[in-house]
Amino acid sequence: MTEQYLQQGINLAPSSGRGIIDLSVNAARVAGGYDNGAVVLSTGSATNPAGAFNGGGTGNKAIFGALGYNNLPIADLESIEFVWQNVTGPGGPNFIPPTGTTATTPNLNLIIDFDPNGAGDIRVCPTLTDQLTAAISDSTGTFVNDGSNTLTYSWDGATDNILIVLAPPNPVPGGVAPNVVVAPGTQWFQNAYKWTDLVAANPDAVLVDAFSGDGGLPAGAVTPAILLTSGDSGNVTASGKYIRSFKVNGETIFGA
Numbered sequence: 001m002t003e004q005y006l007q008q009g010i011n012l013a014p015s016s017g018r019g020i021i022d023l024s025v026n027a028a029r030v031a032g033g034y035d036n037g038a039v040v041l042s043t044g045s046a047t048n049p050a051g052a053f054n055g056g057g058t059g060n061k062a063i064f065g066a067l068g069y070n071n072l073p074i075a076d077l078e079s080i081e082f083v084w085q086n087v088t089g090p091g092g093p094n095f096i097p098p099t100g101t102t103a104t105t106p107n108l109n110l111i112i113d114f115d116p117n118g119a120g121d122i123r124v125c126p127t128l129t130d131q132l133t134a135a136i137s138d139s140t141g142t143f144v145n146d147g148s149n150t151l152t153y154s155w156d157g158a159t160d161n162i163l164i165v166l167a168p169p170n171p172v173p174g175g176v177a178p179n180v181v182v183a184p185g186t187q188w189f190q191n192a193y194k195w196t197d198l199v200a201a202n203p204d205a206v207l208v209d210a211f212s213g214d215g216g217l218p219a220g221a222v223t224p225a226i227l228l229t230s231g232d233s234g235n236v237t238a239s240g241k242y243i244r245s246f247k248v249n250g251e252t253i254f255g256a
Contacts, residue, residue, distance in 0.1 A: 055215025057233020089239030174201025
């Protein structure tokens with residue numbers, strides 16, 4: 001298994017034994033093999049025919065999946081952190097100078113089965129994103145620029161929120177009320193839910209490697225439970241984001 005990922009040019013963190021996989025769509029890729037263990041999420045500006053995404057998207061999206069978290073109880077996911085620098089393209093609202101929100105800044109998606117012992121209830125849950133309304137984005141993590149445009153984005157399960165794609169209009173697992181709502185709050189990206197509330201209301205829920213059918217993910221792919229992405233299904237902005245390190249629960253998955 002380790003040999004397979006090394007052949008793809010993506011380093012494994014020697015201390016963890018975990019791996020990552022490139023699931024990028026269209027003119028996008030995850031490039032690895034650098035001597036410091038970093039990876040680059042790059043997207044091109046091509047326009048593409050529909051069909052590479054589950055939905056009708058024609059854009060370019062770089063996606064890496066962190067392997068090794070399938071069936072982890074959500075109560076056991078405590079923290080995620082990544083450190084990045086901009087190579088090219090817009091740097092986002094936390095960059096100096098800020099460029100405004102952009103789909104190309106790195107952000108997280110969690111794949112969660114909220115009903116693993118029943119019929120299954122697989123949801124895509126974005127978090128640690130600077131791409132939304134400030135009140136929502138600020139509730140999903142901490143975004144720190146060291147003053148020289150090395151950015152540390154960190155998520156703390158004890159205090160931070162996640163979003164749930166298409167909830168609303170779909171019901172929220174466990175009936176949890178949103179912790180942050182941006183008026184009018186009728187779209188899923190206008191509602192953020194406290195992680196600890198979701199854990200308490202859904203004690204059996206687990207992270208899961210699964211086919212979610214989400215329109216922003218690659219057609220037919222079983223995606224790992226933790227995804228770091230740049231771009232989206234409509235993105236035609238050329239961009240490069242240098243991810244210096246990535247940690248889950250304090251464990252270094254790659255980088256230093």
